[in-house]
Amino acid sequence: MTGRRLGKGGLIDRGRPLSFRFDGREIQGFAGDTLASALVASGVGVVARSFKYHRPRGLWANWAEDPNALFDVALDGVTRPNVHGATTVLEDGMELRSVNAWPSVRRDLKAGLDLFHRFLPAGFYYKAFMWPDWHLFEPSIRRMAGMGRVEPGEPGTPALNRHDRCDLLVVGGGLAGLTAARAAAEAGQDVVLVEDHPVAGGALHGFGGTVDGLTGAEWAAAQIAAIRAAGGRVMCATTATGIYDHRLVTLVTAAPFAQAPRLCRMRADRIVLATGAVDRPLVFDGNDRPGVMSPFAALDLLGRQAVLVGSRIALLHPQPEPVAARLEAAGASVSIHDPAAERLRVKGRKAVTGLCVAGCRHGCDTILAAAGSTPLVNLWCHAGGKLDWVEASFVPGEGPEGLSVIGAARGTSDDDAIREEARQAALGAALPPRGRPASGLLPNPLRGRAWVDLQNDVTTDDIALAARENFTSVEHLKRYTTLGMGTDQGRNSNVNGLALMAQHLGRTVPEVGTTKFRPPYVPVPLELYGGTRTGALNHAPKRLVLEPQHRALDAALGEYGGWLRPAWYARTEHAGRADEAVAREVLRTRQVAGILDASPLGKIEVMGPDAGAFLNFVYYNTMATLEPGRVRYGFMLTERGAVYDDGVLARLGPDHFVVSCSSSHVVGVMQHLEAWRQDGHDPDRIHVHDATQAWATVTVTGPRARDIVSDLGVGVDLRACAFPHMAIREGRFRSAPARVSRVSFTGELSFEISVPLDRARILWSAALAVGAPMGSGPLGMEALSILRAEKGFVIIGQDTTGDTMPHDLGFAGPRDRKTEPYVGDHGLQMEVARDPDRLQLVGLQVLDHAPKLARGAHLVRGAASGRPVSEGYVTSSYDSPTLLRPIALALLARGHTRMGEAVTVWHMGELRTARVVPACAIDPEGGRMNA
Template sequence: MTARRLPLGGEIERARPLRFTFDGKVIEGFVGDTLASALLASGRQVLGRSFKYRRPRGLFGAGVEEPNICADVTEGAAFRPNQRVTTEPARDGLVLRSASTAPDAERDRTGFIDLFARFIPSGFYYKTFMFPDWHLFEPRIRAMAGLGRVDPAKTGPVGDQVNHFCDALVIGAGPVGLAAARMLAGAGKSVVLADDGSRPGGSLLYREAEIDGMPGADWLAETLAQLAGLGVTILPRTTAFGLYDHGLVALNQRHEDGRADTLWRVRPERIVLAAGAIERPLPFSMNDLPGIMSAQAGLSYLRRQAVLPGANIVVAANNSTGAGVARAMAEAGARVTLVDRRPDTAPLSGIACHAGRSIDRALGRKAVQGVVLDDGTEITCDCLLVSGGFTPTIHLYAQAKGRLAWDETRLAFLPGDPVPGLTVIGGAAGQFTLGEAFATLPAALGLEGAPTAAPSSYAITPAWPEPGRKGRIWIDYQHDVTAKDVELAARENFTSVEHLKRYTTLGMATDQGKTSNLNGLALMGALTGREIPEVGTTTYRPPFTPVPYTSLAGLRGGERMNPLRRLALEGRHRALGAAMGEYGGWLRPVHYGEDDAAILAEAKMARATVGLFDASPLGKIEVIGPDAADFLDFIYYNTVSTLKPGGCRYGFILAESGVVYDDGVLVRLDEHRFVVSCSSSHVAGVHAMLEEWRQDRFPARRIFIHNATAGTATITVTGPEARAAIRAAGIAADLDDAAFPHMTTRPGRHGDTPLRLTRVSFTGDRSYELSIRQDLAPGLWDALDGAARALGGGPIGIEAVMILRAEKGYIVIGKDSDGMTRPMDLGLAGPLRSKKAEFIGKRSLLQEEAQRPDRNQLVGLQPADGGGLLPVGAHGLDLSGAAPRSIGYVTSSYPGAGHDGPVALALIERGASRHGEVIELHHLGSRRRARITAPCAFDPKGDRLNG
């Protein structure tokens, strides 16, 4: 290939030269070059090596369809592996390294592998490396696999993320996408126009066109000015890589200034897909040699960067676009030969034409040096531009579950059945001429004002791979899949399109069938006696092109990875001198004194008079609907459908393994409305579980789930004077025990503000939870705080609450339970025996493991050696054998506030039947002795709940 830069033309800024290195060699270019165009202009032929056989490869495409050449790019301290050189702008000072070559692309020492190609066809690794042991070969194979190398020391900056809503998202800023955006914006719609090119224009940037009676370049400039005036958001260098549920479109925007990519999450009312089409290769022997390039890519390099890809060029095509490319190359000064498979091709002035002929094989070793036609004619050349027709870019349509339909006149799969909210236009819809595409716009968009184009036509004749042909014919350049590989798959009965894909790797990874799929399907059809549509298509998966992890990660790092949640009353807590700490992802008051000594004092105050604490993080997930009770019966280990409106019930939620996932109080507000009050650290998990089971097991039932946790503040008043404090704070509610017994909920008011009072206790004393709209919580807190202080009480922190609950034997899931704890281990076996309704985890509770009599069970522990607090984590010991054996461990340990002496909770083997027994504990090399008791050490009869 004797590619060269022309002295005039193109979009490059010749007054702004630049230099970068590729495999240690200096490459010169200009602002406006891509890495590919600068490399092409330099005359370099071998720019990479193929994935499997390590064959020399050159450029094939000019955009995202490029299957061959990627490079690891270093720019200062930034490192980006495996970048397509066709989509990366050339910048001064870049250091490029051809991907996965050693020492470089030209001299790659693994090139010898191609000599053994006949012994390593598709699937060889399944058969070859099983004996004697795959693990003997695995390290070296993994070292050779992959494209590019990651440098862990150079992670680079993370990108921004944008959430956006608009009336219409137009994907593709070619002439048809531009026209659609102008029509939609002119109708008053908010429009986002995204295109993966460096600037809008699409084919107008390198093809000649006449639109609305003016040259394509003039029409483009006028249309862009109109779009700017209409407020259209134009996103160049932006790829729509995925279309997800509920109309979410993910876009990745690259930046020319070196910034990290930006991830856009766009939810448009309407999606217009104008992504164009991708030119297919032609099948002939040795069709992967450097110097063999897509015809449209060659035209793009010529018109956009003024790079003539060769001096002696053969243009081979099976469709009507080949003649235009041949004329353009001849006008630029190349000697051109046109080989057109169509027998009725019109002769071109000054260009040798071979009508009705096709290429049999290419000549050359490290670059194309000539071609041999099917009639034996040999033609010398240094560049071969091929066009095997066009494949519409319908990846996003397919991701939206669109069904494809085969079109025999265009020899392509086109969008079939309509997809709600998605309109496909232009080349993506198989409209390969501007006149046809513009004519269909009014009907497609339901709007007037489409442009017109000079009439033209598109004609194509089949040029599919043929079974049994001699030579090596590449079907998939990116994965080194040849026609013989497809034939082998057919012989071994991998004839399903999905089996073909996985057996040969055809169309996998970043290619996603862009250049390879249709030729592979056609060959499999010929081998099995089926038409192409009978063979079917593989599944197009996102992303359409690779997306950097730094874009997907965004700013989610450190605290931003799991943002610390803050209380509406944080200002009040800090004003009272609270020490703040993180609990379950929330910043909460630890205590209100100057040091940890305040913790026990607060707990004793709450036992003596009244304590006030902020319980806002407790879950408040509403489950609403006529089928809510049946749904919650399935969710909970306990039966909840029998709960009367206004009542509360404590219960467990289990995982499918039968392990306790969460505990808490369920509140029934009325017949069809419940509130799941789960643990503060489990709100997100419980909410996700509820939604998952609603959709999976109850999809057609009338159930609605709303997480009201963030919008509601909850203040708990606890202690003997709790009721007096609420009355003194001016809360309007009937607090008489007969009207408002323990484990019920009632409405109330604070001034003109409604609130909900729920009489439940996590401390063992009379307690009330007051839930109010979050923004109104400060006024309620001030009133309760004043009332509590007047009664000798006040606010208490979360650590005081932990003392109070441990005295009562109330557990904290994840602290007093582990990944093996079932409800029977916590003393709640009744529902398993009596509950008739199915529930999550039921089958697991009936397994032998769950029914073992020697399971660890919840117990209380009291020091039996006068040594004070028992250490958390200390293991109980069985000393009856030859060596000590662990029989469980201490989960919680605190000084008593209402109980005389320390209290502890533990999970001990057979603990429920061992009350009164003294056991040895081991902790960090020391021994303690403790007596096993019931978990509840304070007020075991529950008299203080109504005191």
């Protein structure tokens, strides 16, 4: 290939020269060039090395279907790997580095691999490197594989994502698309036209000639002006990358180098696809050599960038005349050859020097070769459209409602027919019958090395090998040979590969079938999908209103149940010794009082005359007898009887309840309640409001809790006789309503005080100030976890599995005695619920001053035989500051009947012994919390 820039023509701006470097060589292009066109214009023939054999490769196509021209590109200190050369707009100062080549693309040391190609067929690594162990070879193969190099630490940029809608979306800005968009816009429809090139016009630029007396560029500009004048929208440099359910189309608008493209999710009432067609490569000996390229690419380079790809061109094409005429008019000498001729062979290694046809050599510097056209039907298939096999091409067949295909993508090649189709499609009318597309050629198994997939180095021999080894399913063929798995997603290679497989199997191409087309249509950066949801905005936790106060107390923060909560306090003082900080908080709570921010606890209000009966149905425990002013602990179960959530239910009045569920289960419990409210109940007599985030809760827990709360002035009689454990009272705090309940998750005397969020800071500060002289202080989540484990209280999800039932936790009463129906009733009566080997909650005590057990460690039998069998596992394990020994909770088969038994604990190959004890390790009578 001896590409050169013509003195006139094209869409480039010759007044804006741009300088860039390719493998250290200084090159000049112009504004309007792509990386690839600028290289070809300056005579660069070899732009890359192939993936497996490191063979020299030149440009094959001038847009997204080009499989070869990938570069690592640096500009202004930012590097991006695997930049697609044929679609990336050239910018001044770019530094291009060829991928898959060292030290340079001209002299690549790994090119020697090609000498051993007989030993490197498809799937060779599946066979050659299995003995003695694949992992011995894997690092070396990983180093050799791949294309560009990622520079570590380079940040991405946030991509703008937005949603939009329109009446009609036209994809493709060529003759068909522009005609359709203009007709629809002038008919008053809200039209959006998307065109992936920076300048619309499609094939009109390449083939030259005139439309309605205008050049292709002039005609395209006139159509765009008319569309906009009629209220339509035109988005150039924008690619439709996928079609999803209900006509949602993702549109990706290219951005300058190293900036994230923009994503538009367009919902269209109707979609017209005018995506055109690409040349199908002709399969013959040496067809991967630099200088062998798509005829349409040569025309497109000529029309858009004024680049003539060669001076002596050999043309192999089923319909060669228009191509030859255009190139000859540009100054090239063109010789036409029969693409169906036998024994075609390329001469030359890093550049074409000739074409052999049936043993006769013809001198040339460029070979333009195509076997026909491949309609671009990827988007059609994303939407569920079927394909018909007509004249050796897959063209759109039956399709979904609201989607139509026109122009070359439909197999239509006549301009008048295309424009008629476009006008009909624009108005939603039935399309005229499809004519027969131009006939194409299919490859034959042949001698020599002929490439089917240029990017993944798949040859005709590889297809034959796959057929011999019975990888005959089209999906197996793809995975075994990697056919069509590159950036072109099979646009160049699929039909040829399928046709070869069909011949090997003695079937037709439709019988072989096609692989599944999936979005995205072209490669897109991952940052496109992330949008701004990166860093702290990626799965951001909910934030407490008291977070500034916790930070002021130097709290370590962690995510607990979707909220960012204090883990422990005074982290600087206890730097590197968090255990000490946690132990101090535990002891302080047991001896004086701890003050906990319990705001995330669920506060779901259930109201209405049927609320009581409804909650009695939703809870496992009997709630029908709950009196106003009282609180009851209970479980919510799944229909299968497994524990879904535990918490307390408070009754504020006859028709007013508050469900205080686990912090992490608020959303789920809301859905659970809403689902049952609308099923079997009168929804007008029960209403459920989630008021969790409207209230802040400060819990004061410990022996001195009553003293502290009494000084806060919440307007409630706190005496034990007036306010017993498991009761709730409504008072006032600083002129705002306050709900005070006596429930305990620590085993200590506890008061949970809930106030509107705007009173939280006053309440928190007051509680700390009142409690400080007594020796109380803030209590974090880690200390709370130990306090509740000492008491044997469970955390649902940590101390339970998805199969744990309430009687496994020691709550069998309602199952045996509750007479009214409830959610989970049936599940608890099933055989599995009465299995004597069920995992049951127990405590574990280590022996003789041994360290604490590992959480997750298995409790096993048969360890002595060398084949231990698990009987359960450790669910919680801590060093108890209160008891000065380790404690643990576990789920153990038949655990409730095994008290006092010594069990074997297995963890990471180590065996230990622990004794089964009751889960509650402190104050089993409950005297402290009932004080």
